[in-house]
Amino acid sequence: MVLTETKASAGSAEIDASPQWEVVSEGNTACLVLTGVWLGQNTALPVFSGDALLHAGSFDNVTCNAADVTRWDTGLIGFLWDVRRWCDREGREFEAHALPHPMQQLLDLLPDRQAPTAPMKGTRHSFLERVGIKSIATLAEIGTIAELAGHTARACYQAIFRRGGLRSSDLFSDLFNAGPSALLIVGVVNFLIGAILAFVGAVQLQKFAAGIYVASLVGIATVREMAPVMTAIIMAGRTGGAYAARISTMQGNEEIDALKVFGISVSSYLILPAVLSLVITMPFLYLYGCLIGMLGGYIVAISMLDITSLGYFHQTVIAFGISQFIFGFIKSLVFGAFIGLTSCRIGLRAGRSAADVGIAATRAVVIGIVGVIALDAIFAIIANSIGI
Amino acid sequence: MTDGPIMSMTDVTLAFGPKVIQSDISLSVKRGSIFAVMGGSGCGKSTLLKSMIGLLRPSRGSFHVGRDDYWAGTDAERTEINHRFGVLFQSGALWSSMTVGENVALPLQMFTKLDARAIQRLVELKLALVGLSDAINLTPSEISGGMRKRAGLARALALDPDILFFDEPSAGLDPITSARLDDLILNLRDGLGATIVIVSHELPSLFSIADDGIFLDAITKRPIAHGSPRALRDHSTDPQVRAFMNRQRNEEGQAS
Numbered sequence: 001m002v003l004t005e006t007k008a009s010a011g012s013a014e015i016d017a018s019p020q021w022e023v024v025s026e027g028n029t030a031c032l033v034l035t036g037v038w039l040g041q042n043t044a045l046p047v048f049s050g051d052a053l054l055h056a057g058s059f060d061n062v063t064c065n066a067a068d069v070t071r072w073d074t075g076l077i078g079f080l081w082d083v084r085r086w087c088d089r090e091g092r093e094f095e096a097h098a099l100p101h102p103m104q105q106l107l108d109l110l111p112d113r114q115a116p117t118a119p120m121k122g123t124r125h126s127f128l129e130r131v132g133i134k135s136i137a138t139l140a141e142i143g144t145i146a147e148l149a150g151h152t153a154r155a156c157y158q159a160i161f162r163r164g165g166l167r168s169s170d171l172f173s174d175l176f177n178a179g180p181s182a183l184l185i186v187g188v189v190n191f192l193i194g195a196i197l198a199f200v201g202a203v204q205l206q207k208f209a210a211g212i213y214v215a216s217l218v219g220i221a222t223v224r225e226m227a228p229v230m231t232a233i234i235m236a237g238r239t240g241g242a243y244a245a246r247i248s249t250m251q252g253n254e255e256i257d258a259l260k261v262f263g264i265s266v267s268s269y270l271i272l273p274a275v276l277s278l279v280i281t282m283p284f285l286y287l288y289g290c291l292i293g294m295l296g297g298y299i300v301a302i303s304m305l306d307i308t309s310l311g312y313f314h315q316t317v318i319a320f321g322i323s324q325f326i327f328g329f330i331k332s333l334v335f336g337a338f339i340g341l342t343s344c345r346i347g348l349r350a351g352r353s354a355a356d357v358g359i360a361a362t363r364a365v366v367i368g369i370v371g372v373i374a375l376d377a378i379f380a381i382i383a384n385s386i387g388i
Numbered sequence: 389m390t391d392g393p394i395m396s397m398t399d400v401t402l403a404f405g406p407k408v409i410q411s412d413i414s415l416s417v418k419r420g421s422i423f424a425v426m427g428g429s430g431c432g433k434s435t436l437l438k439s440m441i442g443l444l445r446p447s448r449g450s451f452h453v454g455r456d457d458y459w460a461g462t463d464a465e466r467t468e469i470n471h472r473f474g475v476l477f478q479s480g481a482l483w484s485s486m487t488v489g490e491n492v493a494l495p496l497q498m499f500t501k502l503d504a505r506a507i508q509r510l511v512e513l514k515l516a517l518v519g520l521s522d523a524i525n526l527t528p529s530e531i532s533g534g535m536r537k538r539a540g541l542a543r544a545l546a547l548d549p550d551i552l553f554f555d556e557p558s559a560g561l562d563p564i565t566s567a568r569l570d571d572l573i574l575n576l577r578d579g580l581g582a583t584i585v586i587v588s589h590e591l592p593s594l595f596s597i598a599d600d601g602i603f604l605d606a607i608t609k610r611p612i613a614h615g616s617p618r619a620l621r622d623h624s625t626d627p628q629v630r631a632f633m634n635r636q637r638n639e640e641g642q643a644s
């Protein structure tokens with residue numbers, strides 16, 4: 001057996017027996033004589049070049065003599081492979097039979113010609129082309145999400161009126177994850193937002209002896225913008241990311257394929273509970289966020305300013321009408337549906353590897369947050385035009 | 389070159405916490421042999437393999453690689469020994485964020501001082517050996533299950549290991565691909581002089597290539613037979629071993 005015994009000992013004693021090759025011409029045959037230790041792991045092995053062979057004179061056959069090679073690994077096979085391919089290219093006969101049997105066996109496994117180097121992935125596009133491609137892809141994606149929303153709505157209709165499709169246990173577990181489990185983080189964030197608003201407002205309004213308007217500031221800001229947007233951002237990061245990761249992992253395990261083969265609708269089995277749970281819990285989380293936000297503002301206002309609890313409460317109540325609440329309520333419904341649909345869609349289109357799961361989760365969070373803020377801007381324009 | 393076994397276990401007990409998987413395992417793997425770990429589903433074959441490649445410390449007994457006591461050494465010494473191992477996991481276990489070529493290149497980049505060109509040449513060679521020259525720039529998700537397994541083998545061969553471990557090499561492969569893999573394993577053993585440990589219950593494959601082995605029993609939780617699969621099939625007196633081997637043979641007979 002030729003191969004190494006332990007690689008650790010391959011150092012000092014044989015370091016001088018460096019791998020070498022020379023050409024010996026024997027009539028019509030050029031013989032490559034290989035000597036030394038040919039371990040590709042330890043040193044860079046000599047690279048075969050055809051020029052040295054051509055200098056040796058004219059010949060038709062090439063043989064190799066590896067009798068004096070003391071130790072070798074696949075690096076030597078790589079060298080012999082180069083020789084054989086060179087012979088094929090130059091129309092010479094490569095005779096492997098002089099080589100030890102193990103070397104021949106490994107050489108036989110290798111293909112005759114090198115695989116054509118694969119072309120670089122992707123072609124270059126001009127700036128305009130890239131913008132166009134991106135725009136078309138984005139529009140197509142919006143279309144797909146709208147289609148998914150349609151399927152989900154139909155699944156919802158079927159689940160309500162025809163029974164079937166939706167498993168209540170899935171819905172309840174999703175509801176619990178999107179609702180009660182999120183109360184703490186939604187509460188903490190909204191409380192702090194309310195408190196910060198009150199701080200900033202108090203410092204400014206105090207200068208004009210208008211401290212009581214801190215209550216209006218906190219109330220309107222929380223009900224109209226802060227509570228729905230902050231709650232949606234939290235849910236995009238928390239629940240949207242989780243949905244995308246879960247569905248893309250199922251994709252990788254062929255679980256989605258299994259659903260499709262059984263004819264179980266992905267929309268009603270996977271997407272409906274996810275979207276429905278967010279649509280149901282988001283408005284409640286919004287109301288809860290409003291209350292907690294105002295509580296945060298109240299605590300700061302009471303401790304910093306010279307106002308009474310009743311005064312603060314009264315000012316809050318007269319600051320905004322019920323229409324503001326309804327508007328915030330509708331916003332949070334839309335945000336919930338948006339986060340649920342986009343994150344499920346991102347999970348469904350993810351690749352099948354572990355890295356793809358991470359990419360899908362990241363993308364769901366990013367698109368969720370950016371999308372929520374963009375939708376909020378659209379809502380602001382609508383509110384302005386209808387005069388809320 | 390020493391004549392002793394390249395790997396040996398003495399009275400090893402494998403357990404996860406209080407749950408004993410297998411006990412009293414003693415075995416020795418001869419240099420250059422193909423050693424089979426056999427047994428029914430759930431008997432602890434893969435657990436035994438895990439302990440052989442250093443992923444599971446036996447709760448009792450000793451494990452030697454060559455003359456080194458594997459678990460007596462430091463982490464660095466164990467890593468040194470592990471460089472002599474090449475492992476083909478059941479599903480290939482390729483790193484999914486890298487291309488097939490990068491998968492094979494990573495161990496070479498980490499553990500040799502070769503330059504990028506030399507590494508590239510070695511990567512091409514290893515992939516050509518398993519017949520995957522075309523897949524060098526593809527990611528694992530773009531190739532088939534059988535190709536993933538062969539790519540896993542190319543990666544296991546990256547550092548020219550002394551000992552190759554195969555976990556269910558032919559599971560999920562068609563008979564022709566599986567037979568090709570058997571040939572490849574024999575070629576690698578003969579060509580590279582590597583020692584090979586195979587965990588499998590693919591009996592036709594084991595009969596044709598393995599020359600020593602151990603049979604684990606799921607009920608008594610200990611090895612019940614030692615020897616080559618062929619010898620066990622023909623000469624074992626243990627009714628359980630005979631049943632295992634012969635039932636498979638009957639099924640084969642019916643199938644053909």
